[in-house]
Amino acid sequence: MASLQNKVAIITGASSGIGRATAILFAAEGASVVLNARGAEALEEVVDAIRRQGGTADAVTGDVGLAETHEKLVRVATRRFGGLDIAINNAGTVGPIKPLADVTLQEWQDTLAANLTSAFLSARYQVPAMLEKGIGSLVFVSSFVGTSVGLPGMSAYAASKAGLMGLVKGITADYASNGIRANALLPGGTDTAMAGDNAQKEWAAGLHALKRIAQPEEIALAALFLAGPMSSFVAGSALFADGGNAAVK
Ligand code: NAP
Numbered sequence: 001m002a003s004l005q006n007k008v009a010i011i012t013g014a015s016s017g018i019g020r021a022t023a024i025l026f027a028a029e030g031a032s033v034v035l036n037a038r039g040a041e042a043l044e045e046v047v048d049a050i051r052r053q054g055g056t057a058d059a060v061t062g063d064v065g066l067a068e069t070h071e072k073l074v075r076v077a078t079r080r081f082g083g084l085d086i087a088i089n090n091a092g093t094v095g096p097i098k099p100l101a102d103v104t105l106q107e108w109q110d111t112l113a114a115n116l117t118s119a120f121l122s123a124r125y126q127v128p129a130m131l132e133k134g135i136g137s138l139v140f141v142s143s144f145v146g147t148s149v150g151l152p153g154m155s156a157y158a159a160s161k162a163g164l165m166g167l168v169k170g171i172t173a174d175y176a177s178n179g180i181r182a183n184a185l186l187p188g189g190t191d192t193a194m195a196g197d198n199a200q201k202e203w204a205a206g207l208h209a210l211k212r213i214a215q216p217e218e219i220a221l222a223a224l225f226l227a228g229p230m231s232s233f234v235a236g237s238a239l240f241a242d243g244g245n246a247a248v249k
Contacts (some may be wrong), residue, residue, distance in 0.1 A: 002030030003228045008081040010034045010073050010126065012064050012118075013091030015042035017192030018141065021216035022088055022223045027055030029224065032081040034073055035059050036091065056081075064091045064118035065110075070125040077129065084129040086227045089122045090141040094194055095160070097153040108156050115160035119167055123182070127171070130180050138171065138182040139226045140164045142238070147186060148246040149207070165238055172236030181235040183226045188242030189213035209244025 009026050013019035015037035027033050027050040035057060037043045043059045050057040058076055062069030077084040095111030096103050119140050130136025142165060145151050146158030164184050171182035189195055189204035191213050205212045222241035225231050240246050 002028070003224070003230070004086070005030035007031045007085040007228075008034070008077050008083055009086035009088065009227065010036070010077055010084065010122075011088040011090060012036040012073075012122065013141075015039060015046055017194060018187065018190060018216045018219045018223075019088070019090040020046050021220040022090065023057065024050060024053075025217070025220040025224055026086075026088075026227070027057055028053065029228075031086065032056040033058075034077045034081070036062060036064065036069065036073055038063055063114075064089075064122065065113035067121050067124070070122050074125045074129050078132075083133050084126060084136065085133065086137050086139075087122060087126045088139045088141065088223050088227065089119050090139075090223075091118065092141065092143075092161075092194075093157075094154070095156045099153060100155040103156055111156035112160050112163075115157070116163045116167070119164055123167070123171055127175060127180060131175070131178055135179040136181070137227050137231075138168075138180065139223055140168055140182070140184050141223075142184045142186045144186055144188045144240070144242045144245045147238070148240075148242065148249050168238070169236050176235045181231070183231070183234060183236070184238040185219070185222055185226055186238055186240045186242055186246075187214060187219045187222075188240075188245045190219055191215055207245055208242065209248045212243065214241065214243060 009031045014023040014035035047057045093114040096107040143161040146162035
């Protein structure tokens with residue numbers, strides 16, 4: 001039987017890369033998925049692809065740095081599909097690529113808004129919906145950058161992604177006793193738009209013990225593990241899906 005049958009999942013950043021692969025996998029596993037990104041066209045393409053394969057999907061466009069986006073995502077999950085079981089808080093931005101002293105306050109704040117404040121806002125709306133059911137799984141997509149390594153010019157990104165680890169522990173302390181599991185997923189370099197051009201991907205491949213970067217579908221499988229019943233005793237943790245990157249640092 002499909003592992004997410006009768007489950008309802010919010011997936012942010014679902015129009016591309018890891019979020020898109022996760023949306024398609026979760027729908028194939030039986031979940032009703034409520035998908036988000038800012039751009040409508042690419043997001044609708046994912047919704048259409050899922051529906052063509054017999055899956056159930058809906059879309060909510062909006063910036064994850066805004067509370068109203070999460071309020072609407074949860075409203076669609078609960079009113080249209082009857083509740084919320086899973087949230088893959090995946091949308092993110094790489095932010096400015098420059099040495100720290102050249103980063104403006106605005107660039108810093110924009111990066112934290114998209115990567116960290118967005119996570120607070122998502123949980124702020126998702127947790128109450130999960131409390132209604134007495135069970136839920138929150139996954140925050142972090143990165144190997146900020147935990148395993150610092151990379152030149154990526155301080156704002158690294159700080160925002162490392163911050164997710166603290167948030168996961170706090171949510172666990174607050175709500176695990178209510179049946180809500182929160183975990184961080186730390187992908188290694190992954191073959192998406194965010195990974196840059198071929199030269200950048202080749203450079204990133206060399207950082208990993210497997211000497212390659214991931215396909216987004218491989219990260220989606222790790223998200224499926226954290227979202228579903230196979231990780232029922234995994235809470236407050238950080239799962240590295242990083243091709244051995246952390247192990248060889
Ligand atoms: P991607 O292919 O560029 O996809 C990013 C997705 O997020 C798109 O759907 C984008 O759509 C959406 N998005 C970006 N900013 C948003 C915002 N403010 N509000 C709502 N949606 C937003 O990137 P990806 O590689 O799959 O990245 C997914 C996550 O994995 C990110 O959190 C990233 O930091 C993390 N990660 C990636 C790698 C890697 O090497 N690729 C490694 C480690 C971690 P719109 O632009 O239309 O909004």
